[in-house]
Amino acid sequence: MARIYPFRAWRYNPSAVRLSEVLTQPYDKISPAMQQAYYQRSSFNLVRIILGLPELFDAEKGESVYTRAARDFRAWREQGVLIQEKDPCIFGYAQRFQAPGSEELKERRGFIALGKLYEYAEQVVFRHEQTLSKPKSDRLSLLKATRAHFGQIFMLYSDPARTVEKILFEGGGPADAEVSDEYGVLHRLWRVRDPATIRLLVSAMEDKKLIIADGHHRYETALNYGRDFAVEYAAHIAADGAGKTEHSASHLSEPAFPEAAAMMTFVNMDSEGLVILPTHRVAHSLDGFQPAAFAREAAQFFEMEPLAVADAADYGQRLKGQRGTSFVAAMRGGAWLLRSKPEAVNAALGEIPERQRRLDLTQLHSIVLERLLKLDAEKIREQTHIRYLRDAGEAVEQVRRGEADVAFLTNPVTMEQLREVAFAGEVMPQKSTDFYPKLLSGLAIYALE
Numbered sequence: 001m002a003r004i005y006p007f008r009a010w011r012y013n014p015s016a017v018r019l020s021e022v023l024t025q026p027y028d029k030i031s032p033a034m035q036q037a038y039y040q041r042s043s044f045n046l047v048r049i050i051l052g053l054p055e056l057f058d059a060e061k062g063e064s065v066y067t068r069a070a071r072d073f074r075a076w077r078e079q080g081v082l083i084q085e086k087d088p089c090i091f092g093y094a095q096r097f098q099a100p101g102s103e104e105l106k107e108r109r110g111f112i113a114l115g116k117l118y119e120y121a122e123q124v125v126f127r128h129e130q131t132l133s134k135p136k137s138d139r140l141s142l143l144k145a146t147r148a149h150f151g152q153i154f155m156l157y158s159d160p161a162r163t164v165e166k167i168l169f170e171g172g173g174p175a176d177a178e179v180s181d182e183y184g185v186l187h188r189l190w191r192v193r194d195p196a197t198i199r200l201l202v203s204a205m206e207d208k209k210l211i212i213a214d215g216h217h218r219y220e221t222a223l224n225y226g227r228d229f230a231v232e233y234a235a236h237i238a239a240d241g242a243g244k245t246e247h248s249a250s251h252l253s254e255p256a257f258p259e260a261a262a263m264m265t266f267v268n269m270d271s272e273g274l275v276i277l278p279t280h281r282v283a284h285s286l287d288g289f290q291p292a293a294f295a296r297e298a299a300q301f302f303e304m305e306p307l308a309v310a311d312a313a314d315y316g317q318r319l320k321g322q323r324g325t326s327f328v329a330a331m332r333g334g335a336w337l338l339r340s341k342p343e344a345v346n347a348a349l350g351e352i353p354e355r356q357r358r359l360d361l362t363q364l365h366s367i368v369l370e371r372l373l374k375l376d377a378e379k380i381r382e383q384t385h386i387r388y389l390r391d392a393g394e395a396v397e398q399v400r401r402g403e404a405d406v407a408f409l410t411n412p413v414t415m416e417q418l419r420e421v422a423f424a425g426e427v428m429p430q431k432s433t434d435f436y437p438k439l440l441s442g443l444a445i446y447a448l449e
Contacts, residue, residue: 001124002157002208003116005254005261006088006198009444010148011177013083017044019179023442026151026214027051028135034182044081046442048072050142050150066145073146082445085191088252090198091444092168092190093265094175097183097437099275100390101313108273108437109165111192111201112152112444114255115210115264117223120425125155125210128422130430131217132381139221147448149222149263151441153215156269157208158419164204165268167197177443185437189444195252202253211269211422213435222262229259263446265439269415277434278412280395281364282387283373284404291331294406297372298329301345301363302338309334312392312409319411325360328409329368330396338368355420356428360410365429368408381430388431 012022021042024030027050030038038047049072052065076082091112098105118124143149159165168190175188192198212219233256255261267274283289295304307315307328315328318337325340340363349357349366356362369375375385387404389395395407413433421428 002205002210003253004090004202004205004264004266005114005116006090006193006252007114007254007263007446008085008088009091009112010077010082010084010447011444012044012442013080014177016079016081017042019177022046023179023181023440024050025181026438026441027139028217029438044076046150049146050441066141069142070145070147073148084447085193087193088198088254090192090201092172092192093439093443094169094188095273095437095439096186096188099436100277101316106273106275108267108275109169109271110265110267111164111168112189112263112265113201114261114446115153115155115266116255116261117219117226119223123209123425125212125219126422126425127212127216127219128418128428129212129216129432130381130427131220132430135217136221136224139218140225143221143225149218149446149448151215151218152263152265152439152444153219153222154213154435154439155264155266156211156213156274157205157266158270159204159208159268160270162268162271164201164266165271167200167204168192179440181437181440183437187440187443198252205266209423210266211419213267213433214438219262222259226259229257233257233260258448261446263444269419274415275436276412276415276418277390277436278392278410279431279434280389280392280410281369281408282389282395282398282404283369283375283385283406283408284387284398285385286373286405289373289405291333291406294329294331294372295336298336298338298368301341301348301367303341305337305339307335307337312396315396315409316392319409322411325358325363327360327364327411330399330407330409331405332399332402353424353426355417355424356426359413359417359421359428359432361413361429361432364408364410390434 012019022045024038024046030051035047035051038045049069052068054065058064093112094107094109096107172190176191177189180186298304319328327338329336329338345363369380380386392409398404399407418433
């Protein structure tokens with residue numbers, strides 16, 4: 001089952017920089033405006049490594065964002081901007097926050113460690129979303145250039161008794177690091193270096209199965225990267241007749257070779273601090289789209305309730321009170337509440353497993369986007385006519401401004417739905433889940449050499 005390891009992390013030196021000036025959101029959540037703002041905050045901001053800006057004449061100079069990332073990472077270590085832990089550690093990690101649209105204060109607790117990379121077929125790590133080739137190519141280039149992991153893959157495990165959290169957080173002292181991000185989320189980090197405590201954590205995780213919450217592209221990149229080194233390692237062991245085992249003679253376990261693991265944050269899926277936000281779909285540049293014709297065609301599969309022109313918050317309230325599959329289609333001049341007709345949907349999606357057919361997003365993608373709007377799966381994956389937005393208000397406004405034809409507002413996927421689909425070895429449509437808040441990048445860094 002799941003294998004975790006402590007590691008000698010590289011971390012920003014608090015005597016050299018302020019954490020608030022150098023840490024970032026995950027690379028795929030950094031907008032161009034955020035990228036520029038991060039650049040201006042500090043010459044040591046992590047964005048310069050994980051999402052660098054191209055420069056003029058890069059090709060002529062033989063430079064790229066990846067060569068600069070490798071050079072900066074090396075220089076920052078030599079200059080003492082980044083310093084390495086003396087002992088292998090695991091880090092307790094807590095995030096205190098208010099979810100968008102809520103006044104309730106929540107705290108999500110987990111821990112940062114190395115996690116062994118498993119093939120999906122081994123049924124230890126499970127995915128829940130499809131991935132795209134372009135992001136994986138970019139992350140692989142960065143990993144090859146820097147030989148390091150700068151952000152954590154977000155992993156879920158089940159622990160109803162909260163054994164792991166008790167080991168980590170009961171009787172804990174003040175945090176070793178504390179920083180608030182641009183969304184007002186308070187991030188706190190505790191260093192755990194006691195060998196006995198680490199062994200307890202390793203043992204507590206040994207029977208767990210893991211679901212990737214965020215970081216599918218980074219996980220698959222690390223897995224692909226590690227395969228080549230696994231071949232080399234196996235050849236080395238065959239030649240020498242012995243090798244390092246995961247539970248070696250040393251006092252703490254470690255990966256068989258550095259590329260066999262990646263940096264991960266592990267969070268209990270049974271805890272109350274987990275928040276999943278919906279990701280809304282906006283369809284644009286549709287050939288000959290007519291709202292009235294769309295509503296007539298959709299009525300084959302959904303009960304269509306017209307809604308008065310309102311703001312996104314009102315539409316969201318209507319959605320929350322619905323039972324069964326439903327979503328809102330906001331178009332110029334009005335909106336519709338669509339409620340699934342089970343018999344018609346089951347007939348249309350008979351080849352899809354029942355657990356998938358019940359999902360709002362499966363019906364939205366398979367029936368509405370593909371069948372009614374004629375967007376094939378490739379166009380949806382490559383976002384040719386689709387935008388994905390967390391902000392429902394912005395989704396509706398894009399329609400009102402004439403920048404889109406229709407906005408589909410959805411309820412969030414539940415943890416129960418995600419668990420059922422993932423452990424069945426199936427995947428949801430891309431951008432199905434939006435876990436809030438995101439894990440900060442740069443809190444800890446795993447260097448492979």
